[in-house]
Amino acid sequence: MELPAPLRQGVDSLLEKVPLPALKQAAKKLSERYRAELRDGRLHMAEDMAVKAYLATRLPATYAAVRASVGALTDACPDFQPKSLLDIGAGPGTMLWATAEAWPELEQAVLVEASAAVRKVGQSLAAGAIAVRTNWIAGDATIDLVGLEPADLVSATYVLDEIVPASLPKLIDRLWRLTADSLLIVEPGTPAGWQRILVARSQLIEAGAHVSA
Numbered sequence: 001m002e003l004p005a006p007l008r009q010g011v012d013s014l015l016e017k018v019p020l021p022a023l024k025q026a027a028k029k030l031s032e033r034y035r036a037e038l039r040d041g042r043l044h045m046a047e048d049m050a051v052k053a054y055l056a057t058r059l060p061a062t063y064a065a066v067r068a069s070v071g072a073l074t075d076a077c078p079d080f081q082p083k084s085l086l087d088i089g090a091g092p093g094t095m096l097w098a099t100a101e102a103w104p105e106l107e108q109a110v111l112v113e114a115s116a117a118v119r120k121v122g123q124s125l126a127a128g129a130i131a132v133r134t135n136w137i138a139g140d141a142t143i144d145l146v147g148l149e150p151a152d153l154v155s156a157t158y159v160l161d162e163i164v165p166a167s168l169p170k171l172i173d174r175l176w177r178l179t180a181d182s183l184l185i186v187e188p189g190t191p192a193g194w195q196r197i198l199v200a201r202s203q204l205i206e207a208g209a210h211v212s213a
């Protein structure tokens with residue numbers, strides 16, 4: 001699945017003048033941190049160059065997986081037409097773009113993202129290119145979701161692996177409480193990612209959810 005053209009153009013222009021050796025070095029570091037599922041109290045994308053490395057090396061595949069997951073939801077629930085999105089760990093707006101493409105009637109999106117460097121890039125990519133009212137919130141999704149309104153579609157894509165396992169049950173519980181209709185969780189296709197999906201799935205079924213896709 002290709003990136004939407006305006007997103008592709010926005011990414012290309014952000015990467016235009018970035019020196020290749022620095023980008024490669026940042027991509028290597030980012031990849032090592034992700035592969036190790038390192039949770040050392042630092043965000044993987046705390047710095048501008050790490051965000052650029054994500055755009056260059058991870059966003060195309062991440063977008064494809066997130067867009068395919070959204071597609072699975074549209075197939076399973078053809079009548080579902082979300083007007084509002086709440087996305088946590090929004091990154092550069094991957095889910096925002098996938099949702100806006102799948103459901104053009106989407107009206108508003110709240111995007112919670114802990115990293116200032118990532119928020120800045122996500123905001124600049126979406127500005128003027130996506131016709132959705134967006135509210136980017138600086139915060140830690142494990143403690144800062146209080147006061148948010150429920151949304152038709154709530155999502156966490158490639159985020160749970162960055163959160164300490166002990167915080168996950170409470171986070172899943174909060175996300176479910178904020179879900180007016182559907183909750184979408186996407187994790188890497190690794191044994192650990194699959195395990196997190198199974199645990200979240202059991203917790204959600206216990207809380208009264210049913211699995212759509």
Ligand SMILES: C[S@@+](CC[C@H](N)C(=O)[O-])C[C@H]1O[C@@H](n2cnc3c(N)ncnc32)[C@H](O)[C@@H]1O
Pocket residue numbers: 043044045059062063066088089090091092093094095112113114115118139140141142156157158159162163
């Ligand atoms: C791998 S990226 C995924 C970004 C996006 N969801 C995607 O699918 O491309 C994970 C994002 O979650 C953010 N993040 C990690 N822990 C977080 C937390 N506790 N609260 C909010 N954002 C968090 C990171 O800064 C990063 O931007």
